[in-house]
Amino acid sequence: MARLEDEGPPPSDTGRSRDQYEVGRLLAFSDGVFAIAITLLVLSIPVPDLPDPSNAALREALVRLLPNLFAFLLSFAIVGRYWSIHRQLLGALVRADRRVVGLNLGILLTICLVPFSSGLLTRYGNVPIAVQVYAANVALIGIVFGGLRFYLSGRRELADQATLKEQSNTERTLLAPAIFLVSIPIAFWSPLAAELSWLSLILAGRISTLVRGRRAREPGKQDS
Amino acid sequence: MARLEDEGPPPSDTGRSRDQYEVGRLLAFSDGVFAIAITLLVLSIPVPDLPDPSNAALREALVRLLPNLFAFLLSFAIVGRYWSIHRQLLGALVRADRRVVGLNLGILLTICLVPFSSGLLTRYGNVPIAVQVYAANVALIGIVFGGLRFYLSGRRELADQATLKEQSNTERTLLAPAIFLVSIPIAFWSPLAAELSWLSLILAGRISTLVRGRRAREPGKQDS
Amino acid sequence: MARLEDEGPPPSDTGRSRDQYEVGRLLAFSDGVFAIAITLLVLSIPVPDLPDPSNAALREALVRLLPNLFAFLLSFAIVGRYWSIHRQLLGALVRADRRVVGLNLGILLTICLVPFSSGLLTRYGNVPIAVQVYAANVALIGIVFGGLRFYLSGRRELADQATLKEQSNTERTLLAPAIFLVSIPIAFWSPLAAELSWLSLILAGRISTLVRGRRAREPGKQDS
Amino acid sequence: MARLEDEGPPPSDTGRSRDQYEVGRLLAFSDGVFAIAITLLVLSIPVPDLPDPSNAALREALVRLLPNLFAFLLSFAIVGRYWSIHRQLLGALVRADRRVVGLNLGILLTICLVPFSSGLLTRYGNVPIAVQVYAANVALIGIVFGGLRFYLSGRRELADQATLKEQSNTERTLLAPAIFLVSIPIAFWSPLAAELSWLSLILAGRISTLVRGRRAREPGKQDS
Numbered sequence: 001m002a003r004l005e006d007e008g009p010p011p012s013d014t015g016r017s018r019d020q021y022e023v024g025r026l027l028a029f030s031d032g033v034f035a036i037a038i039t040l041l042v043l044s045i046p047v048p049d050l051p052d053p054s055n056a057a058l059r060e061a062l063v064r065l066l067p068n069l070f071a072f073l074l075s076f077a078i079v080g081r082y083w084s085i086h087r088q089l090l091g092a093l094v095r096a097d098r099r100v101v102g103l104n105l106g107i108l109l110t111i112c113l114v115p116f117s118s119g120l121l122t123r124y125g126n127v128p129i130a131v132q133v134y135a136a137n138v139a140l141i142g143i144v145f146g147g148l149r150f151y152l153s154g155r156r157e158l159a160d161q162a163t164l165k166e167q168s169n170t171e172r173t174l175l176a177p178a179i180f181l182v183s184i185p186i187a188f189w190s191p192l193a194a195e196l197s198w199l200s201l202i203l204a205g206r207i208s209t210l211v212r213g214r215r216a217r218e219p220g221k222q223d224s
Numbered sequence: 225m226a227r228l229e230d231e232g233p234p235p236s237d238t239g240r241s242r243d244q245y246e247v248g249r250l251l252a253f254s255d256g257v258f259a260i261a262i263t264l265l266v267l268s269i270p271v272p273d274l275p276d277p278s279n280a281a282l283r284e285a286l287v288r289l290l291p292n293l294f295a296f297l298l299s300f301a302i303v304g305r306y307w308s309i310h311r312q313l314l315g316a317l318v319r320a321d322r323r324v325v326g327l328n329l330g331i332l333l334t335i336c337l338v339p340f341s342s343g344l345l346t347r348y349g350n351v352p353i354a355v356q357v358y359a360a361n362v363a364l365i366g367i368v369f370g371g372l373r374f375y376l377s378g379r380r381e382l383a384d385q386a387t388l389k390e391q392s393n394t395e396r397t398l399l400a401p402a403i404f405l406v407s408i409p410i411a412f413w414s415p416l417a418a419e420l421s422w423l424s425l426i427l428a429g430r431i432s433t434l435v436r437g438r439r440a441r442e443p444g445k446q447d448s
Numbered sequence: 449m450a451r452l453e454d455e456g457p458p459p460s461d462t463g464r465s466r467d468q469y470e471v472g473r474l475l476a477f478s479d480g481v482f483a484i485a486i487t488l489l490v491l492s493i494p495v496p497d498l499p500d501p502s503n504a505a506l507r508e509a510l511v512r513l514l515p516n517l518f519a520f521l522l523s524f525a526i527v528g529r530y531w532s533i534h535r536q537l538l539g540a541l542v543r544a545d546r547r548v549v550g551l552n553l554g555i556l557l558t559i560c561l562v563p564f565s566s567g568l569l570t571r572y573g574n575v576p577i578a579v580q581v582y583a584a585n586v587a588l589i590g591i592v593f594g595g596l597r598f599y600l601s602g603r604r605e606l607a608d609q610a611t612l613k614e615q616s617n618t619e620r621t622l623l624a625p626a627i628f629l630v631s632i633p634i635a636f637w638s639p640l641a642a643e644l645s646w647l648s649l650i651l652a653g654r655i656s657t658l659v660r661g662r663r664a665r666e667p668g669k670q671d672s
Numbered sequence: 673m674a675r676l677e678d679e680g681p682p683p684s685d686t687g688r689s690r691d692q693y694e695v696g697r698l699l700a701f702s703d704g705v706f707a708i709a710i711t712l713l714v715l716s717i718p719v720p721d722l723p724d725p726s727n728a729a730l731r732e733a734l735v736r737l738l739p740n741l742f743a744f745l746l747s748f749a750i751v752g753r754y755w756s757i758h759r760q761l762l763g764a765l766v767r768a769d770r771r772v773v774g775l776n777l778g779i780l781l782t783i784c785l786v787p788f789s790s791g792l793l794t795r796y797g798n799v800p801i802a803v804q805v806y807a808a809n810v811a812l813i814g815i816v817f818g819g820l821r822f823y824l825s826g827r828r829e830l831a832d833q834a835t836l837k838e839q840s841n842t843e844r845t846l847l848a849p850a851i852f853l854v855s856i857p858i859a860f861w862s863p864l865a866a867e868l869s870w871l872s873l874i875l876a877g878r879i880s881t882l883v884r885g886r887r888a889r890e891p892g893k894q895d896s
Contacts, residue, residue, distance in 0.1 A: 337714060
């Protein structure tokens with residue numbers, strides 16, 4: 001582990017080495033939590049329990065699991081996407097103070113709740129409150145992320161401001177919680193409509209990716 | 225992985241490189257255990273099993289899960305806080321002998337028990353012995369941490385003493401187990417009073433953070 | 449963590465340092481998911497629930513668990529093998545763009561599904577559709593791997609092409625999904641025959657290992 | 673991540689950098705599996721399910737969980753100890769060929785089985801075959817470890833032979849499987865006697881630690 005390494009060069013660098021250790025462990029712990037939360041999602045697809053295991057009966061039982069598979073795929077995409085945002089955002093981190101640790105634990109807390117709210121969505125996909133709990137959970141992840149980004153911006157001793165600014169997906173970080181928040185009242189009227197509204201995010205994401213991809217390929221950014 | 229790296233500079237440095245490998249794996253393993261234990265906590269919030277999934281019935285079932293959510297949040301905060309203390313304490317570690325490995329396994333053992341005692345607290349929050357088992361578990365984590373800190377202090381070959389001393393939260397490491405130990409007899413009389421006494425820790429923590437935050441911002445500490 | 453380190457040497461290297469951070473987190477997250485998925489497989493071997501725990505009754509119950517053990521060993525070998533392929537393939541990675549992250553998440557998604565499809569195989573090993581779902585899952589892992597390899601080949605800014613080419617097990621990466629795909633129609637006719645066809649892969653693997661082992665020991669490859 | 677780093681110094685070092693990457697991922701994956709297997713052990717201590725949650729009833733239920741706690745502590749100690757041996761043994765590793773990866777997967781396979789066999793021991797601690805399955809599992813871990821150690825010894829291109837030799841606990845690596853193997857026939861006669869025979873290992877370990885501790889503090893070993 002390079003965790004404690006490179007205390008070497010100039011004596012004034014011990015501070016940087018300590019920062020590296022602290023940032024490193026923050027990342028290792030976070031990657032662990034994200035990895036476990038995303039893998040636990042599969043537990044929401046139960047192996048069917050059939051007394052008469054004929055091929056037809058099992059096929060039917062598997063078809064009945066399709067909503068579970070849908071919720072699994074959705075939650076996998078969301079946790080995976082937030083891990084990717086975490087990777088980008090914390091790529092700018094050079095030092096982690098208590099508040100960064102606290103906000104990061106807040107992110108992990110909301111991520112850890114996804115297997116529960118995803119299980120809720122799986123079982124009660126057509127009940128308004130289940131859809132609302134799920135939407136609230138996902139919105140909350142985005143809000144805490146926004147909080148961390150806001151806290152880091154402008155604090156040169158904590159985060160590389162250039163790297164932070166470059167991630168122009170601020171609009172997107174805010175877009176996801178906005179869509180999920182808007183879907184909460186929609187679910188009162190129709191849970192299905194709320195669920196469909198989430199898909200607009202994927203569309204928005206795709207468009208944003210195209211735009212950003214073009215920007216990223218511009219000549220002025222060769223060195224990063 | 226830098227785990228085996230930098231065998232380079234002077235030939236006498238192979239010892240340091242080995243130490244880095246050993247400390248590195250200790251940290252990777254510990255981060256893994258903390259991450260899994262904290263993520264498993266969500267399993268103590270079961271998805272309700274309703275025969276008639278109306279919106280009202282599900283809302284009621286979710287309200288009945290509030291104690292589970294409380295226990296989840298409490299245990300998440302405790303494990304997260306202890307991970308943060310672990311990160312600070314082992315930031316001073318430069319070499320891990322058998323006893324450090326043993327004491328660290330002791331810490332992980334008590335951490336691994338939290339999902340069980342948290343589950344106990346969730347189900348039997350108003351039964352004295354459930355509250356006492358939980359309090360004893362949390363106190364035990366703090367005590368083993370204290371043991372590791374005590375073992376490292378004064379051992380220059382194992383830990384950077386300056387870094388160790390700087391973490392003036394010794395008082396706090398002792399405060400947490402003290403409060404949880406005191407709550408054990410209180411629970412005989414009233415489980416709720418014991419649970420409320422734990423909240424005093426959060427208050428104490430907040431005050432201590434303010435004090436330490438001020439100290440940390442003092443001019444003499446620029447280089448760490 | 450060396451994650452943010454070595455921003456040092458020439459100022460133009462900050463890009464490389466960022467790449468290292470991004471590749472590093474991709475690997476840490478992937479190793480976590482692989483590790484959890486492979487460890488969760490053991491949950492498909494349930495501890496028998498006997499009212500009368502005599503030695504004879506327990507021995508009988510354990511014998512009845514042999515198919516579970518078979519499925520566990522098979523899935524462990526498959527996930528372990530794909531982890532090993534992941535380790536080789538991503539050893540060539542020098543930079544991770546959005547598409548690499550996406551394809552890698554696709555690999556992890558198919559890996560995360562293995563505990564479910566392995567549980568299905570365990571319980572319904574003689575039902576065609578269970579065998580087919582399992583085969584489809586394993587084939588899918590190989591196909592997404594193939595997609596990532598295809599995407600990386602030729603992109604010098606993303607992957608070290610020499611390292612990539614050296615891994616001449618392209619034929620093998622394609623062989624595994626091919627055999628599992630072929631076994632899907634076979635399972636309609638006989639689930640057992642399909643399962644046995646998978647064993648041909650191990651045989652093929654063994655032969656390929658021998659061939660590659662000989663190649664790898666050739667003089668021209670000393671320096672890698 | 674230093675995983676891909678330091679391709680720098682002399683051009684002939686790219687081989688070493690690749691080796692570091694491959695060893696690093698082997699360690700990260702292994703640490704993950706060990707961490708998950710050791711944390712999953714807590715699932716073998718179920719939260720009691722009481723219809724009438726009085727303090728006396730819960731205390732009684734917790735007392736009935738003591739065998740579970742015993743099995744948990746034993747398995748935790750065994751997995752923790754083997755992780756520690758893994759850390760020592762692979763500290764000598766400089767390069768991981770296919771066979772090292774294969775043997776390491778073998779170790780992880782036997783480690784992953786511990787939550788199952790530990791659950792078996794918990795429920796059927798006085799049934800010979802349960803004790804025998806557990807003993808066989810633990811013995812198997814030691815045997816595969818012995819296989820990896822045997823394979824590495826003498827192979828200078830794979831492992832640092834000096835580091836390997838220094839770990840004079842070869843006798844101990846063999847002692848653990850030997851004691852567990854011997855306990856298998858003992859369990860036919862008396863499961864309890866077999867379980868008690870395992871404790872002799874802890875005693876032997878303690879003595880060996882004392883002896884080795886003294887050796888390690890000898891003057892000639894300052895530099896490692």
